[in-house]
Amino acid sequence: MMLELEFLDTGTIYSVIGEELSSYINNFEILPSVNSTNDYLLNKETLVAGTICLAEQQTAGRGRCGRNWLSPASGNLYLSLSWDFTKKIASLNGLTLVIGIAIINALNAYGLSRVKLKWPNDVYFSQRKLAGILVESAKITKNSTQVVIGIGLNIYMPQESTILNQPWIDVYSIEKHPPDRNRLAGLILRELFIALPKFQEFSLSAFRHRWQELDLLVGQELSIHTPKGDILGIGAGIDEFGNLLLRQGNTVQAFNSGEISVRFASFI
Numbered sequence: 001m002m003l004e005l006e007f008l009d010t011g012t013i014y015s016v017i018g019e020e021l022s023s024y025i026n027n028f029e030i031l032p033s034v035n036s037t038n039d040y041l042l043n044k045e046t047l048v049a050g051t052i053c054l055a056e057q058q059t060a061g062r063g064r065c066g067r068n069w070l071s072p073a074s075g076n077l078y079l080s081l082s083w084d085f086t087k088k089i090a091s092l093n094g095l096t097l098v099i100g101i102a103i104i105n106a107l108n109a110y111g112l113s114r115v116k117l118k119w120p121n122d123v124y125f126s127q128r129k130l131a132g133i134l135v136e137s138a139k140i141t142k143n144s145t146q147v148v149i150g151i152g153l154n155i156y157m158p159q160e161s162t163i164l165n166q167p168w169i170d171v172y173s174i175e176k177h178p179p180d181r182n183r184l185a186g187l188i189l190r191e192l193f194i195a196l197p198k199f200q201e202f203s204l205s206a207f208r209h210r211w212q213e214l215d216l217l218v219g220q221e222l223s224i225h226t227p228k229g230d231i232l233g234i235g236a237g238i239d240e241f242g243n244l245l246l247r248q249g250n251t252v253q254a255f256n257s258g259e260i261s262v263r264f265a266s267f268i
């Protein structure tokens with residue numbers, strides 16, 4: 001039997017975020033259908049910080065590395081938020097890690113535990129992907145960067161769905177009772193409004209400890225897929241810039257998320 005979930009509703013989401021943190025919101029739209037919530041914000045003529053777009057469905061949802069993001073109607077969360085940093089784009093390394101931490105904090109507040117982060121920005125539960133993050137730059141000046149943060153959270157996915165042939169899971173399968181999408185959306189935005197100003201001020205250093213608690217890859221045998229070939233090693237956490245550290249014997253190598261993908265060696 002198909003579950004009937006409540007529609008997304010701005011009033012309910014605002015009440016979860018709370019009055020003080022809601023002051024970060026400048027514009028809030030919920031659309032029944034859109035190609036991609038990220039594209040919707042990126043194509044706006046003027047995009048102010050704190051613009052939010054949620055959609056019940058995406059017809060051309062996008063994932064990292066040019067992949068598709070499966071976005072069927074009225075079951076999941078497709079959320080985009082614009083944000084301004086007075087930082088150069090190069091100093092935003094680590095932002096996706098911070099967003100991942102904010103999502104986990106929101107899921108914990110919702111009541112979901114045992115959720116982990118697979119570097120650089122996938123939210124996992126029991127070796128299966130629960131949420132993904134796509135951060136894109138909207139406007140870059142010498143000392144400031146405007147980004148659009150896109151988050152896709154699987155909440156109630158039709159069973160026949162496949163996401164990029166990778167193992168996935170949704171909130172409903174974990175919890176086994178009808179999920180509250182408005183509460184999840186509100187909690188995620190709330191945690192972002194706490195994390196993003198903190199990242200502006202303290203960079204990744206304020207989050208490294210929390211990352212260590214949530215790191216799915218540490219101590220695991222990994223295969224790093226690079227343009228030059230695959231590299232095997234053991235996950236050794238992240239460095240101060242948010243690069244992945246891989247141990248091979250006595251040496252530790254750092255990898256930037258740009259051109260690589262990571263898999264568990266046991267899954268190859």
Ligand code: BTN
Pocket residue numbers: 035036037038039058060061062063064065067069077078079080122131132133134150151152153
């Ligand atoms: C990934 O894991 O590859 C990232 C997935 C990001 C999906 C979200 S859904 C909302 C926003 N709009 C998009 O088109 N993509 C992001």
